[in-house]
Amino acid sequence: MLQYQIIPVTHYQQNCTLLWCDQTREAAVVDPGGDVARILAEVERLQLKLTQILLTHGHLDHVGGTAALVQLRQLPVIGPHQDDMFWIGMLSQQAQMMGFAPVANFTPDRFLHEGDKVMVGQAELEVFHCPGHTPGHVVFFCREAGLAQVGDVLFQGSVGRSDFPRGNHQQLVDSIRTKLFPLGDAVKFIPGHGPMSSFGQERRTNPFVADKHYG
Template sequence: GMLAEELGLPIEGPHKDDLFWIDQLDSDGARYGMEAKSFVPDRWLVDGDQVTVGDLVLDVIHCPGHTPGHVIFYHQPSKLAVVGDVIFQGSIGRTDFPRGNHQDLIDAITQKLWPLGDDVTFIPGHGPTSQFGYERKTNAFVADDVLAAR
C-alpha cells in the first residue's frame, strides 16, 4: 500500500478473505521493527477475474487453504501458473497460519489446478518450478495414487 501510494498506482487484490492479514499490517510491522500500513485495495480479486500485466492477461483462480483468500494467476496461452505457496515441487503449502485449512488446500489443488492440465508449468512462492502432471504422479501430498488411497 505504501508503494502504491507513493507511485500513484492502484492496488488489485488480494481476495477479500485475506482482509484480516491487511488489517494487522500496522501491528505486524511494529512487531518486526518496520513501518507498515494497512490499506484498502482498489479492487478485490475473486475467482474468475482477470488482471493485466503489460500485454499479458492472467486468469485469477481462488485457491484457499494456505490462507483463506489465496489466489493464483494463470496465463493460459503459455500454460504457466504463478501459484505462490499453494503447491511446490514435492510438497504443498503450510496450513497452520490463521484460518488456513488443509482440506481446503487439497481441494483447491485437485479441483482447480489439476483441471488446467498436466502440461501446465507452475512457479511456486519459492523453490523450483514443476508441472502439474509431474506432481500428480510424484507429490507425497496430492499425487493421484496418494489421494486414492485415503
C-alpha cells in the same frame, strides 16, 4: 506473450515476480514482499512500464512492499480475495511476529473472485480462488503462456501451511486437485518460495497431493 522474472525478496526469500506483455512492455509486480528498490531497479533494467500490483494473499512476506510501491508509483493494488483483508489489516502484528520492520497499511483497489480476469498489457490472467493456506488466496493463470502464479498454495514437493488462523488443509488439497491440476500437466508454476515446477510433476511426485494418494 507473457514473460516473467522472479526476484527473491526479504529474509524469507519470497518469490516476487515481474510479469509483462512482450508486445506492450506493460508489467505487473506480483507479491512485492519488500526490497522495493531492488524490484524497481529490475523494472528499469528490463525497460518495463509498471502498471499494477497483483497480490495472491495477505501474508506480510508477500505484501510488505505494497504501500511503499503505491506511494512511489501510484499503482493500483489488485487482489487478493476480500477474505484475506483480515490478514492485511494485521500487518503490524505480522511484522512483529515475523521479524519484519513495520510497514504501512493499505487497502486493495480491487478484490478478486473466482472467474475474474486481469490484463497485463495484452496478456490475460485468469483468477482462481484457492483457499486453504489463507481464506482469500488467489492464483493467476495465463493460459496462452501455460504459466501459473500460485503463491503459497503449492510448492515443488510440498504445499502451503494450513495451521495459520482460518487455514484449512482439506480446502488447500481441494484447491490444488480440483482447480489447479485440471489446467494441465504441462503448466509451469511460480510458487511463493523456492524453485518452479509443473502441475504434472507435482501430480506424480508431491507427497501431499500426488494422484497415487487419491486413487
